[in-house]
Amino acid sequence: MSDVSPSGAARPHGRGRYGRVSQAVTELDERLGVARGARTFLDKIFPDHWSFMLGEIVLYSFVVLLATGVFLSLYYVPSSTVVTYHGSYLPLDGMPMSQAYASTVDLSFAVRAGLLMRQMHHWAADIFIGSMVVHMARVFFTGAFRKPRELNWTIGVTLLTLAIVNGFLGYSLPDDLVSGTGIRIAYSILLSVPLVGTYLAFWVFGGNFPGTVVLERFFILHVLVVPLVMLGLVGAHLALLVRQKHTQFPGEGRTEENVVGTPMFPVFMAKTTGFLLVVTGVIALLGGFAQINPIWQFGPYEASRISYAVQPDWYMAFLDGALRIFPSWSFHSFGHTIPLEVTIPAVVLPGLLFGLAYAWPALERRVTHDDAIHHLLDRPSARPRRTAAGVAVLALLAMLFVASSTDVIANFFHLSLNTVLWAMRVLVLISPFVAYPIAYAIAREMHALHGAGKRKTPNVVTRSAEGTYEATPAPAFVDDVAEELAPAPVPTFIEEEGPAVAPRPSRGTRAVDR
């Protein structure tokens, strides 16, 4: 807070050290009292470890998604009304198709930069969810979800669920042959929910498949409802992050009571803006050079048509894999049929997996009886059971993911499709049980090994004239000079005339009390 109180004190003359900026900021503070909030914000400390930037990839691909999505929504027409295409793509000329498909083809070929925007949007979605999973894995394996951050973990799992749902909705919008098949599968999955399935499916689709309203509904969910909820949750996720402050890896000068890192302004802000541009750049390069989802090659969806070898986007693949390998069991009784072959892999399995993710912090506490507040992270090797459990679930997911390409594998290696199917059934079932002990053993070994995973400093061995040897540790690397690791305290007031505290260390590392 500045010394100038809003309550009537005369404004000091002159413009201060930062000229007009100072003046403008002072004026604003006098009216809104923003200085205190801004101070906390600008002095928020971010740990420097690279793994903390994984979440930034998620955030920035979300930004790209929103920006490109707004562009797409200006041209896309969410309607299953049949029109005759007479656009610039000749191989479809004169064909009947839904307005949704026609507008997506036009958006790709007739709108300037339309194809680039579409491809960027799709790549951004794939990267968004991918980096979300990686970020989540980081949080999981380092125990960052422990008290007091369980709520933020829950928000994160919800965001992942919503992202997958919205990815599927978006994938469905072009109404091409492949995505139409995806909607058809979703319809069957809804139908397979015991007892209420038929009502549920009719409620969502406004009647039987394919109906005429599903694209409109998916559209409004995809562009408004789900993103709005996600935006709110992202806001809450970040607000909690500021409120609770970051976790950090244990290390010199880092305790449960402080956070060591770079302040928001100026260092982190520069770094993260650069990273925003990098993420955008990578997505733009992919969007410009790597073709994704060439819907014009698939043609419009018609319920009578089907293509072999259709796969969903990668984040839905584990569901597809489960559906593929599950044996054809079903249950008939009391005039009802429950298609277990769909219900179990497509309803029960994801329910269990996400339920486990939600419940994990509570489950772990129940086992460890650890009720303490944690700000220092675990090294994954220090918690072999948690690490092994995480690896087991990831192995299961990875195998389900592979199972979604049984046909591609069979075709590529010229094997019998049935053999591949059976092999995948076995692999999926055994993968968690094989992965757990291996991960456990590795974690135990790494933990027991002193200094594993740490950078070693060389010893310099000298021989004296008498012939005795002496080993002295070499000087530290230029990078890790001791001074850098000793953080300077964060000032608690605005100093217009320059910092009153000791000069900041080279990389601007600071520490703040919690």
Next chain:
Amino acid sequence: MGRVRASWRVAGAVGLLAVAPLALAARAGAGPRPIYQTTRHDAGTPNSDVVVRHHGVVTSYGDSAITYSAPPATLKALGYALYLENCATCHGTQANGVPVAGTTGAYPNLVGLGPATIDFWIESGRMPATDPRSVEAPRRPPRLTHHQALAIAAWINSLDPSYPGIPTVHLRGGNVATGMALFALNCAACHTIEGDGDALARSTFAPSLRHIPATQVAEAIRTGPGNMPRFTGNLSDYQVRDIVKYVTTEIQHPRNPGGFGLGGLGPVGEGFVALLVGVAGLALIAFWVGERQ
């Protein structure tokens, strides 16, 4: 195709299992009569009203999109010689599927199959087969020339003239848009919408259509090789021409306005790129700029 050969043994082993019942059936029906007749291509004519025959052989289904021609009868003698040399061990000296003495196995009767079938199996390199037990003889570089294939087809056709003749597709007036719609309706269920082919049940495969010449595409549609259905009555010559045009243009030379085509693997390839280039690449950049302790 290289990868076909790589795993040929596995397919062969499974093929052996599948052919075993056939071989047993062959034992049971021993005698001079044909062992099995797969398809006799003289049933049904396409939608057109007019069937034009020349010396009993259909030269056209009545429209001008495709001309079917019988191989010149003058090549008969040469054909017989080539046949005895390359095919008789398995298919028998009379082409009736009774192999010459000492050869075991079950082989289709070739009499009455029509020149297009014979031509397709030779020119796609499937025949003469190397593995007598093959269920799905793979496509290979052809071992006989076009002229020799015509000659063999001429001799077999002389035993019982039948059709379809060898098609010439007049691609000029073809319409890729209808071709695409028909392809999606009739072919994509096995060959995939991008024409890359895929593994079907057991050890059968719908091959990739990326490098098949127009004539063979038309032959395959009209004769239905192996496990592929034969399309006669439900597709007119105009429609076949549109499909052939679509296959030989858009499928074989896809325009990829969006950049690299990523091998046509669809979301599998895209997922790998998104995870390995996108996510892993960005994580590496984070690793590079962040602190590593």
